[in-house]
Amino acid sequence: MEKRLIAFVIWAIMGVLFIAMGIYDLNSKKAKPFGFWANAEVAPIEDAKGYNRALGILWCVYGVLFTLIGLPLLDEQNSGLIILSILCAMLISIAAIVVYVVGIEPKYRKKK
Template sequence: MGFIIWVLFGMLFIMGGIYCINSKKEVAFGFWADAKTTPIEMKNIKAYNKALGKLWCAYGFFFILLGIPLLGEQNSPLIIITSIGVILELIIVMAVYTIKIEGKYRKK
């Protein structure tokens, strides 16, 4: 049951990424929590949204993979892989966004 819920959350990230990639809006999607209050100024909004969507899809895919230990027995020590893996994955996603995506597309 836990793995099914885990996969559903991963699919939400992937669906959000696909929506971001296919969006025809001329508004840059936000990454951080205050994205709605702070307007984001980007050079190429469509390319930025596509790169952000790919990032969210990759995050969702690896999020689902990190949930595989949930298929094991209850109280398995392998859940540590999931816990530490998600933390490391989030740090990597934030670094990729800040260094690569935002650095490439933000207006200076």
């Protein structure tokens, strides 16, 4: 039980870090837009506060879902449900990318 609990706690800490990043983005008063991609320049954004708010909501939802899909880690040691957690983590990551690329970035990008 202890190893399973440790694994879930580590998984949940990662989810809480995503939520914390989302809350930081939501409450930011900066006029500079936060980046979604690692080590990439942010596209020119018209409404930085609205963009940061949308990105913050995305990260908070992602963090909550990430934590919830880690619950199978609390099951038996040789449970096949861990595969479900891994697959769902990949799916919600792809979904977050799609939401950003299709929904958030085009809405707030400066028009030419």
